Amino acid sequence: MTNTPLTWLYVPGDRPQTVTKALACGADVVIVDLEDAVAPDRKEYARTATAERLGEPQPVPVHVRVNALDSPFAAADLRTLAALPGVSALRLPKVTSPHQIIRVADSVPSGNRGATPLHALLETALGIEHAYAIACAHPSLRGIALGEADLRADLGVRDDAGLDWSRARVVVAARAAGLAPPPQSVHPDIRDLEGLATSCARGRTLGFLGRAAIHPRQLPIIERAYLPTQHELEEAETIVKAAATERGAQALPDGRFIDAAVVAMAQRTLSLAARGD
Structure with missing residues (x-):
């Protein structure tokens, strides 16, 4: 438990200097994002820049969120990045089926440390319905988490409390599959630190452990919320x-x-x- 991450910081893959800064900002895990944070015309550059930056071991664990598995970019993302020494894990967005996990796990190249760990992001109603099956899909899968922005849009949920059932479903699925408790999804307003703290307290009562962030100023709020009083x-x-x-x-x-x-x-x-x- 002492090595359990509490803070996961997203950073755009097409901004290598920002990636370098993120590695030194105190996050437990840095997530280099090739998906939502990168415009379509920057995808190729983001992949190349990320591969260059992660060609050697990094001071903190680095995950890479690849593009959606049904996109034209995902195959090259997986092929290029999976075995790099600086990549600790791959995060797979918009997973809806255990078969997607199996296909990725069986196809990506392994590095010197063996099979590349995978994390699945559940961002649709179908993904939530298949949460436990996804969580058990393959030994390489080390975690599941929610992508709440896409899930909110898919469900048509307007009030934050409308996601609580989905949140609880993912927490239970992770535990039932023997995975670590999932981290919360990001709090999108980087200025609303009070709201972030309140949301973290709510997430903690639901069984989450830690949270993803999109700005370094959110990190101490998340850590304080999840450490015992x-x-x-x-x-x-x-x-x-x-x-x-x-x-x-x-x-x-x-x-x-x-x-x-x-x-x-x-x-x-x-x-x-x-x-x-």
């Missing part, structure tokens, strides 16, 4: 100490019952807190 940390320490007593305490001094699930959650809290040290 002092109260949560103290409570977790109390639970773990009580469970470690010779008799194996069944209840805390205030009467709250503890069992293996409660202890496991407390241990997870302590592990996550250690990440911030």
